[in-house]
Amino acid sequence: MCGILGWVGKRPLEVERYRAALDTIAHRGPDGAGDWSDAEAGVWFGHRRLSIIDLSHAGDQPMHSADGRYVMIFNGEIYNYVELRQELSALGASFTSHSDSEAIIEGYRVWGRKVVDKLNGMFAFMILDRTTRTMFGARDRYGEKPLLFARGDGFIAFGSEYKALLSLPGIGRGYDDFRVLRAAVNPSKGLDADPQTAFDAIEQLLPGEAIAFDLQRLEPEIWRYYAPRYDASRAKAKDADVFAEFRELLTDSVRIRLRSDVPVGSCLSGGLDSSAIVCIARQLVGDDAEYNTFTGHFPGTPADEYHFAKVVIDATNVKSHLVEPTVDRLIDDLPDFIWHNELPTGGSSQFAQWCVFHLAKQHNVTVLLDGQGSDELLGGYETYFALYLDSLRETGDRARLDAEMPQIEARYPGVLTPPSRALRDRLPFRLRHMLANRMGKGSSVLYAIEPGIAQKIMAQDARTRQDQFHPLASALAEDSFGGFLTTLLRYGDRNSMAHSREVRLPFCDHRLADFALSLPPHLLMGEVQTKRVLRESMRGVLPEDIRARWRKQGFNPPQDLWFKSPRLQTMVRDLFASQSFRQSPYWQAGYWNRILDRAVAGEAGLGWILWQPFIIESWRREFFGRLDSAAPASPLRTAA
16 A cells, blocks of 8 residues: 656656655655656656555565566555466566565566456556556556546656645646535535546546556557446346355455455444454454454444444454544644545545544554445445335336335335425426525525536436446446445545555455346345345344344434534634635525524534535635645655
8 A cells, every 4th residue: 555656758857846746645655665767768656655565675666577677656455466476476477575566567567458357456556668668557446546647748647646746847736616516515426436537637547447658649548447247147046145155255355355464453333334344354363363443433422333333342352442533623633634635525424534544543553444335336325225116117026116115115214205305306496596595494505506506516417327237236336436435435545544554445346346236136125125135145244233233324423513513613604704705606605604503503414514615615725725835754765
């Protein structure tokens, strides 16, 4: 796990400026730093190392192949590197380290671009072929690791974080207000689902994409090397066989993600996903091995799930560590939180995640397994039930449809759009917007944005149907590989790297995706269950109190209570009173003040709404101010 930065161009190299830019992401790799350049080719590579596998200098980067032909910088982990090294050795490859990184560079020597098909892991890498004077790189299938790039007059730069690229010469700092606002309304859109990022000068590889270009023309070719694959044979599989195979796949996913030369632990919320991982990990490491878990809790509030986490802790005998994210800590940490996240976050749950990773750092656990990705892949959100029912209609499963629809409505009241909301949504949007602002009612960010911009946002938020899948699987594929999960993975990458921790996600394994998305709808959400395939596969593994939890509770701090804090209220009121906010072409300042008044008076559910202008305006001030004053973090070791 590391940070990378590179420059390829036809102008003279400005190595000291590149090194200073690399220092802005020193947090991604505090264990080592190096750079390499070829002035004739116009190439500079920089790398910050967080040592996880092969802690010796043999694993340092930039990494060179034995014959010197290839040079690589790589961020991430390849979990099946042991098997790849064995396969490559049988094909004549030799290794000088025990690192996973070398499996990529040797794999490229043997398989060329098809090396990406062999990798099971999270990764972003660039490889220079000094003989053909070409560059090849790729981003992992889920987009766990970022690969950002910028093109200018005679150069291409690429790296792990925006701040590093924005510190390079020739890369402007302009950004797109509309994309930022669009993400405030729908986090699945605007910032991570498109090749163009919020910053005008910076693009990104999407999940499962690769890039190649030659050093002379600098015209990148970008293509998708991975998309979830539909296997029609799954439709006829026996339920018991499906559950058994899923359990085997998930167990193996956890197994290979436990590979590490530094301590490994887990984030544990008390939910189904993180609990499953902790229980499987305990089985794999054995009863006598110390295994640490890290939990955020919010005592005395409805947001607290610690009592569920305690069930897992007692059942597995893990060593538990707790942290309580508070509104005062949020205010104190806000400048650093914004700096490291680089873009506005969707809610305060990302700050709770920040606190958990910091807790792991305090206890010297470098690698953390986490349950992210299960909800989007397996149908974990109650809103997916409408798509589940659509899938039953489309597949002609009328008996199941008729039996389960009333049961879903009974267990999850209101999850199928209630008639009152359906009637409201049929009113013209501008009329709803006008009434909300005139009467001070409503709880949508859209009502607090200039109506023309709000309508443009709504027009761009429709789902795209993937024909090979039924409606539920299509939505799960979209949300997992370019939708909401991609944004959550950005949060996880930035928050973990801010504290120099590596987070590994067993549910983000492409073998699980190819398996789950080929299942008929009733195995995903049948029997009135979210994530049915996971629940059934975990019988006898998970404590029953956890396995049978029907109501999902996200990892969310008590935002409504936080906005009653005098300190936070003062910050938000000052922000709303500022000239820049009142004169904004997109914020409806009066409506925002009424939203705050309603929240302070005790109206529930407004904390998430208030978070949006608070974090966006704080980001505008904090991130760019710090970017201008960013100073070098530590000296570099220059690679030979």
